[in-house]
Amino acid sequence: MTPQKPQAFLNERSAAGLSSATVKHINATLRAALSQAHRWQLVQQNAAKLITLPRSVRYAPSILSPSQARDLLTFVRGQRYEALFTIALTLGLRRGETLGLRWCDVDLEKGILNIRHSMERVKGEGPRLAEPKSERAKRLLRIPQVCLMAMLNHRVIQAKERDWAGSKWQDGDFVFTTGLGTPMHPDDVSRLFPTVLKAAKLPKVRFHDLRHSCATLLLSLGVHAKLVQETLGHSSYQLTMDTYSHMIPALRNEVADRMDEIF
Secondary structure: OOOHHHHHHHHHHHHOOOOHHHHHHHHHHHHHHHHHHHHOOOOOOOHHHHOOOOOOOOOOOOOOOHHHHHHHHHHHOOOOOHHHHHHHHHHOOOHHHHHOOEHHHEEOOOOEEEEOOEEEOOOOOOOEEEOOOOHHHOEEEEOOHHHHHHHHHHHHHHHHHHHHHHHHOOOOOEOOEOOOOOEOOHHHHHHHHHHHHHHOOOOOOOOOHHHHHHHHHHHHOOOOHHHHHHHHOOOOHHHHHHHHHHHOHHHHHHHHHHHHHHO
16 A cells, blocks of 8 residues: 555545544544554555645634623523523533533532533434543532522423423433433534524624633633633643633733733
8 A cells, every 4th residue: 555545535534524633533543554454564564654634723712701601691591591501601511511411410509510421422313421521521510609590490490391291201310401301412502502692692602612711711810720621621731721821811911911020
């Protein structure tokens, strides 16, 4: 096998719309397979090591400002999905982590949230619970008061829905469900969120950008990056800083201000 063959294959995948990260994962698999083939003397060289990978394009998340974040929570107050958006914005949970919450993971009296699972999409099937992305993703979080009130209201709403559904209710102990008690599908949340933003006259952002907004709001308020890392469940402190430090002008200004204090 010559390098031209895997190069052409990856170029085709990139042209088909796959992200640079996905193309790199494909190449990593090719490299591993061809390395084994080379050790077994089935090929003369590992052609996947000699190709040029597509340039990485870093996604620039859209962030809600503090006033926009307040407007969002004000708009959804009292609505069926108030708690869903409040948790994502105030605690920075991933979409799957939010939908994977069960009431057994929530202690409303102590104000504690236990992140133990994530809801994932399965092609051709319904959503199902899975382990979080990493051990770091398993975490205990203190629930902010604004979020606690939203969850208390949500429990009342869910109890009414259970009564309306009667024998059709399928109790899986999930916090966020359909009108019949089954877990919400991640795609349904992604479809719902733009309609809420439009109705609230807020800029278009992804549901995942609520997580980014949470991080930037905390950092801009002076919360230590280590605590932000633990809140978001990032695998490392460095990941948190690499992802968010350049997005907050206040942090850049602090560098200049501290230098001025010295001189």
